[in-house]
Amino acid sequence: MSGSKEERQKIAKEALKILRHKEIPEGQDPIEILKNIEFVMMSSIEFDIRETTTKILDYLDKNDTKSALSLLEKLKDLVGALDWE
Amino acid sequence: MRKLVIVKFGGSVITTKTERKAINRRNLDLICNEIGIAFKGSDKNLIIVHGGGSYGHPLAKRFGFRYSQISAKENKGKTTTRNSKDVLRHYSKIKTTMEELNRKVVETLLLHETPAISFHPSDFSVAYEGEICSMFTDQIDLCLDKREIPVLHGDVVKDKTVGTVIVSGDQILSYLAKKYKDILTFVIVGTDVDGVYTKDPKIKPDAARLKVITPQLINELKLKFTTPDIDVTGGMRKKVETLLELAKDGIDSIIIDIKQRGILSNLIKEGLPQSFERGTIIKK
Numbered sequence: 127m128s129g130s131k132e133e134r135q136k137i138a139k140e141a142l143k144i145l146r147h148k149e150i151p152e153g154q155d156p157i158e159i160l161k162n163i164e165f166v167m168m169s170s171i172e173f174d175i176r177e178t179t180t181k182i183l184d185y186l187d188k189n190d191t192k193s194a195l196s197l198l199e200k201l202k203d204l205v206g207a208l209d210w211e
Numbered sequence: 212m213r214k215l216v217i218v219k220f221g222g223s224v225i226t227t228k229t230e231r232k233a234i235n236r237r238n239l240d241l242i243c244n245e246i247g248i249a250f251k252g253s254d255k256n257l258i259i260v261h262g263g264g265s266y267g268h269p270l271a272k273r274f275g276f277r278y279s280q281i282s283a284k285e286n287k288g289k290t291t292t293r294n295s296k297d298v299l300r301h302y303s304k305i306k307t308t309m310e311e312l313n314r315k316v317v318e319t320l321l322l323h324e325t326p327a328i329s330f331h332p333s334d335f336s337v338a339y340e341g342e343i344c345s346m347f348t349d350q351i352d353l354c355l356d357k358r359e360i361p362v363l364h365g366d367v368v369k370d371k372t373v374g375t376v377i378v379s380g381d382q383i384l385s386y387l388a389k390k391y392k393d394i395l396t397f398v399i400v401g402t403d404v405d406g407v408y409t410k411d412p413k414i415k416p417d418a419a420r421l422k423v424i425t426p427q428l429i430n431e432l433k434l435k436f437t438t439p440d441i442d443v444t445g446g447m448r449k450k451v452e453t454l455l456e457l458a459k460d461g462i463d464s465i466i467i468d469i470k471q472r473g474i475l476s477n478l479i480k481e482g483l484p485q486s487f488e489r490g491t492i493i494k495k
Contacts, residue, residue: 164409165410165411166450167407167410167411168400168404168406168408168466168491169223169404170223170404171221171223172404173404173411176411180414203268206268207222207223207268208379208450209268209271209365209379210222210262210264210267210268210377211221211222211223211262211365211380211381
């Protein structure tokens with residue numbers, strides 16, 4: 127399923143929100159911000175978070191918004207798990 | 212009083228990711244064995260803190276339990292629309308589930324002949340905006356006097372501003388490290404990776420494990436943790452920040468792959484080395 131640029135940006139924005147990213151400055155593309163994120167990795171959860179984010183970006187690149195959307199819940203789950211570490 | 216080492220290990224190490232409420236028996240046995248060896252081979256006191264793994268998080272998620280340390284500030288003053296009976300029921304369920312995990316950790320420590328004693332933070336802690344603001348630690352003091360090992364865990368805790376919050380093992384570690392600063396030698400953070408990476412070594416050829424992290428080094432690396440061009444995400448950033456804060460307070464810590472045999476016991480017995488090939492040291 128393909129989506130418009132706005133839809134893809136909305137998904138990227140949601141991913142950034144899940145990742146507890148700082149606020150996105152006016153006029154900046156959330157997809158680009160998501161691509162440039164650096165991850166601090168010190169447990170397998172963080173490696174999984176990085177991998178899931180990369181997959182979301184891959185789907186957005188391929189314009190497959192349905193698959194990208196389906197991974198947001200997984201991302202949320204992984205980030206939530208960090209609260210318990 | 213005897214010198215103290217605080218050992219914290221993530222819930223993801225002692226539980227399995229794929230199943231809810233499933234213990235990773237191999238890892239838990241290995242860690243408890245290491246602690247047993249170290250306890251008998253040294254005269255130091257120990258406090259153990261563990262995370263929630265597949266015990267705490269899935270339930271919190273199922274109940275839509277949204278208040279963590281990071282979201283608590285944003286939600287200050289907001290009241291939940293959920294029925295208060297539900298909130299209490301969910302709080303109690305998460306609490307008892309975490310107690311189950313803690314009991315398994317303590318039972319395994321006892322099998323390895325260590326005088327481990329269960330402590331549930333929800334029973335004696337209060338939070339404010341997602342951070343622990345008070346903890347009644349007199350019983351922990353008494354345990355340390357008798358060289359017993361208090362075992363605490365990530366938990367749900369009553370919060371003065373938002374009702375109830377999830378308090379992570381890292382937060383408990385941080386509170387206790389500051390509280391026992393005068394007798395604390397160092398902190399060991401056990402995870403399933405051999406230290407801190409700022410890039411994923413699987414995909415970035417220039418990625419490297421950091422052997423030592425200092426507040427100064429973080430600046431030099433341009434790992435700008437506050438208002439950066441390149442951001443490190445909140446959930447992950449918080450863990451390193453917690454240890455950096457301790458370092459600024461003069462409390463050193465080391466992050467190790469706690470699944471590796473011999474590392475934990477040697478560190479407790481020998482103390483923190485100047486440099487370490489199989490972990491990341493965080494110091495001032």
